[in-house]
Amino acid sequence: MTDREVAETMPRLRAALAGWDGQGLPPEAAFAALAEEAGAALEERRIGALAQRLNFEQSGMRALLLRTARASDRLTAPYAESLPALDPRWADPQVWKLLQRAGGPFTSLYLLRALDLTRTPDGEVRPVEPDRALFITLFLRTLWVSVIVTAACVLLGWPVAAAIASLRPPWSSIGLLLVLVPFWSSVLVRSTAWFALLQREGPINDALVFLGLVEAPVQLVGTRIAVLLSTVHVLLPVAILPMVGVMARLDPRHLQAAASLGAGPWLRFRRVWLPLSLPGVLAGGAMTFLLAVGFYITPALLGGERDQMVAWFIAQFLNRDVNWGMAAALSVYLLAMAGAVVALLRVLTGGTPVGARV
Structure with missing residues (x-):
């Protein structure tokens, strides 16, 4: 399945995460690209599809992304400090790994979810929680x-x-x-x-x-x-x-x-x-x-x-x-x-x- 929401809405973020090895937190360029492109996507009303895509994989991502986009004009460099100060979840490497996986161009997310399976941040395929199995x-x-x-x-x-x-x-x-x-x-x-x-x-x-x-x-x-x-x-x-x-x-x-x-x-x-x-x-x-x-x-x-x-x-x-x-x-x-x-x-x-x- 194609996975183009991040690539189309936040191309700079995708490029910044492409070279990240997944260890620790990504570089400052990724934080800066997220803050700036989230604000621009909100202003141009392009953030809805991205927020929906991320929230489908992990609950709470829609609220996190919209909160960040609304506060983008108040964020200042270094963004690696101001973003976690806005919301501690930006200091969680798993959130950034999710953004990296969603960079496309293809994903197995939907094919797995249609079988009540999901992929962990480490790439392991496992069943979803019983209350989400449908x-x-x-x-x-x-x-x-x-x-x-x-x-x-x-x-x-x-x-x-x-x-x-x-x-x-x-x-x-x-x-x-x-x-x-x-x-x-x-x-x-x-x-x-x-x-x-x-x-x-x-x-x-x-x-x-x-x-x-x-x-x-x-x-x-x-x-x-x-x-x-x-x-x-x-x-x-x-x-x-x-x-x-x-x-x-x-x-x-x-x-x-x-x-x-x-x-x-x-x-x-x-x-x-x-x-x-x-x-x-x-x-x-x-x-x-x-x-x-x-x-x-x-x-x-x-x-x-x-x-x-x-x-x-x-x-x-x-x-x-x-x-x-x-x-x-x-x-x-x-x-x-x-x-x-x-x-x-x-x-x-x-x-x-x-x-x-x-």
Whole structure:
């Protein structure tokens, strides 16, 4: 990942720290460059991105940098004395090492932090504090939800696809149209519909109370079950369509031949129909998983704080925190997760791309 905030905002400081060996405190030139360039960056309103970058790596750096920038016109040489007098942290070599590491041009900070790791001032990689560990749990949650959604879509979609494939025209076209109509509908519209259905005063709660399953309306919006139900509903057509495409092209003479050899219905299904339809099942499952793993709107609308997935955090880092480094790091790992699934499916299908069999 690129790391250019220090280089662009404080080029003199970066040059002064480039030759520092990390022993003791840096030379007076580094102190002077920091004091002068911090004040200039504040006046020109260029200090925000730098303060955010440093504070992301070490809490408190934003306040330290802004305090120094505001007091820059009162600082006098030798700055190696006036800066520590302003704030004792400027006498800490670790703070200067952080500035040196942030000089770029590249950093592994975001890739490490996306795995709940950090780099010490001595260069050692270690886990972050338990109260700051977040992203491993986030990736596992995203993987778990995506696998559950994929399994549910395949199990629900397989009999629907088999039924549509067995119909004759024009009924097969009508059945396929019934699948395509919700597929063409907006994801936001369908998610909003679930938001209305799952309200405490919504029809689902009314039905639960009427059937005596609950004594009073329960909280469904903001729960994991809401995310799973709505995501399965949104992605079910994605799983059905590839399976229909494969099943509709299966030659019925294979089943007839198996029956003529004495195979019963279960044996014909297990030894003939299922293996021949498996490429469509794998294709539908792969497409469903790839969409589920990057889902954003539905979990954001119907899930609680503990139900958000990786895509939600990517959006937050982009739109709220303006931290493109973390957004890029999370995107890289999300892409790697999706690529691993595609590679696994290629192995399961004998090395043939899944889409080539659909």
